[in-house]
Amino acid sequence: MSAYNCFSDNFNKETFLSAIDARIKLVVVLVLIIMVLSYKGVMFPLSVAAFSLLLCLSMRVPVRVVALRAAQPLFIAAVILVLKTFFSGQEILFSLNLFGIGLSAHADGFMEGIQITSRIIGGVSLVVALGFATPFIEFVAALSWLKVPKAFIEIMMFAYRYLFLFLDDAHTIYNAQKNRLGYVGLRKGLHSFGVLTGSLVLRGFEQSQKTADAMVQRGYTGDMPILKGEPFRTAELAGAALIMIAGGITWMI
Amino acid sequence: MYSIVLVFIVLLVLPGSVFAMHISEGILPLNWAVLWFVLALPFVAAGIKRMKDLSKNDLSFKPLIGLMAAVVFVISLMPIPVPTAGTCSHPGGTAIPAILVGPFISVLITAVALLIQALFFAHGGLSTWGADIVSMGVVGAFTGYGIFKFLRRCNAGLGVSAFCAGLLSDWAIYLTTSVELASGIRGSEPFLPLLGKIVIAFVPTQLPLGIVEGAMTAGMVTLLYRRRADLLVKLGVIKQEQAGGTL
């Protein structure tokens, strides 16, 4: 199933990037995102995007997957660009006539659009690269180092473990229903969606009881143990600082 | 004006999936991103607190919430074909936990699902996480919960109440998303006309999608009622004397 197949975690390969401390990766990405969002202009976000995409390629993530991942945000970016160019701004760049509807492109609108678009491209590529370079577990450890409440992290760990199961379930039930012509016609379709959702929720309930039993039996008393981070490695810290400084300089130019 | 809207709609709905309810990374400038975070945080914190209280005496409560988050995650990624727009879109799914475990915990559940989606699916984003929590979590959950409780108090049936909760929470989410989007990409434009354009652009997908979401929510509650009425009683969705009766 496609949703499952393009999950980033599936593409974690053992690369130099996945070996880097997740805390460092997370902080670097957050800092770069803030720079991208606060930058006026397009150069910085686009160079960040180029940098992140290169990283993805170096991790041997299939280009198709990266494209798939970025497709939706890129599409939104395109729409915003068109919207901004044609429907806002004053300085007319050119006009065209589409099926009798007059449209004018505006230079200032276009500039604003480009600005937002580049922000999206930069931000999305950073997050995509982070997703591919960080196994879930290390991400969780990094969050806990960032003082995200433990209860939140626990919920996230449960969710992550079971969402694959439920994705499979949803897929199975959906196919079974389709085979039985469950989605022919509006009424039947709506009903089938209802049953599908209900079954998933029910499965969630029943599985959670079993999970709790299994956990109690192995010493669960209400708190999940979370991996403790190792001390930072100086080389990685230095590398991170270098990237952030380089980013900062590019940002200021 | 009308023609402008028309072109815009065509632009939006034609190629593949459109604006889902998620606001993707980078759309919001820093100031707005921060603002939505600040708005979202107290709700998430309240959700965590409430969950901690409830899980003190019930060791299976945290796993339950975690698994609900997984379920919401899956539901909010289900591609729903929207005939009027000729595309697929995703439901929000927040009304479901809102009815079952209350609005605050639902915000927490949504926040968790959104973070995983942002990181490993590039749906939504890190900097727009706050905004997405506010729309899909806070607004979605409180609308769904409020509507459901209100209708139940007016003696509406379980299915009907759930349907309306799902429908209205879906529409409320999309209104909020539109506001967030409009303010985020406004630039030098006036705010209200842009909001209008976005809202109208959403209509062909979101009107029918709301109905699907209503049907899902209603289907979920009726299925639970038929098969595990005891759970609904335990969660306080219905009262003991209502279990086993007719809808």
Next chain:
Amino acid sequence: MDDLMYSVRNLSYRYPDGTSALHDISLDVRKGEFIGLLGANGSGKTTLLKAMDKLLKGIEGEIYLAGIDITKLSPREIYRKVGLVFQNPDDQLFAPTLFEDVAFGPTNMGLGAQDVEGRVLHALKQVDLEGLEKKSVHNLSFGQRKRACIAGLLAMGHETLLLDEPTAGLDPMGEYRMMELLQKLNKENGVTVIMATHSVDLVPVFLDRLYILSKGHFSRGGTPEDVFNAPEDMANIKLRLPHIAELIYRLKHEDKLSFDRIPLTIGEARREILKSLETSLKGR
């Protein structure tokens, strides 16, 4: 050859997480054969069966079902011809009650209510689950759920069955009865059966031909006799001899009794032991 039910050509598959589960697998199954897939845990049996049911995306190589490339068949066309029983019953059962679950398939096939009921009751009887129709599938014991899965397919009357360890978790009698049932379907109704299994003791009694998987490769194939005739490298493929064969093997090699061949079933073993006895008596 047009009596081929399945023909798998150079099939390879890699899971999204990078695990390479099948390498260059080719196999042919003729109509009406009863085939076993054996192999260690994680050797790829389940993956192969799933690929044959077109449940995996992104396979390399080709799979032909009755001569037609399965990539050209819709799920509906496949499920009409082929039924797959999953290894874990919980992956398969989803309707609220046992009756509804088993009725699901026949209802899909567009049968009338009465027909459906007849089929469901018959199928439940075949797997010894009469009387539990109204029970929620979730509340069945593990072995009962396993039986329920099989009933769900029996009720549909497929011409080909793919079974992923159909007897795992069944009680000893149930295991035998299930194999007898499959044999009956195979012999009398001509159903082609392909099953993954770990029960080496049952294999020689029921199966026509075996394929042994090892780490995603075919390590060998043939009749049960062929396969169990090289006891030395069994350990590599995590197999062992059937107990009966093991006994005779030991009697032959350690106790130096004379046996012409290593029997695999109780019936054969009886004959061989009697024969060996005869020889000793004569030899005297």
Next chain:
Amino acid sequence: MDDLMYSVRNLSYRYPDGTSALHDISLDVRKGEFIGLLGANGSGKTTLLKAMDKLLKGIEGEIYLAGIDITKLSPREIYRKVGLVFQNPDDQLFAPTLFEDVAFGPTNMGLGAQDVEGRVLHALKQVDLEGLEKKSVHNLSFGQRKRACIAGLLAMGHETLLLDEPTAGLDPMGEYRMMELLQKLNKENGVTVIMATHSVDLVPVFLDRLYILSKGHFSRGGTPEDVFNAPEDMANIKLRLPHIAELIYRLKHEDKLSFDRIPLTIGEARREILKSLETSLKGR
């Protein structure tokens, strides 16, 4: 008697949906015993094991763990002493990766990271899963998941293990190795083992004592010899003889060879066959 590990007194249990799964069960297990529960599908084995691990609410009767009524013990106190492996691995594995799942127990016991890692790696080695530490549990094959569950308990070093069909779904070699591992824990470390199983062929080789369940009642108990010595009513309890016993039984009753007793294992069978041969030779 204070060497009793478990003492179950008149235990009955009815599931919320009305199914009466256990009636008036009493059993005693001494420290260091290796006990098997056998019985048809749905006879109540899983229910009994769950009751013994205090996972069921509303049981009738009493269960004593090392002399203490388990209703008086907190979950924490129970899990310190007793570990249960569920029948369906998917009910048991909950952490994202294999390593974490196995590490869950030891971490909760308050061990340091290094200790935990040592235990996890050792446990994974014992069940032949080295090298898969980072794999997501959801992506393991069925048999691998079953092994993972067992590793999760091994890593905790319990003094009593309850195992619900620990070898179901394991490959033939894996099954033997698992039983040998349990036997080693039992003999060398004095671990009390109580396992539900359908593998009649393995039972006589490894187990000290059996209890047979039938529709929620105890139908009989005793050593493997006692139990398999009444082959006639095996069918009622859905059991069969081990293959070896079946062979000798047939040789004795149908082929009229002389055997003093029905052996249950390959080793015994060899001796008996040689003895019988001797007798025939002499008789001539």
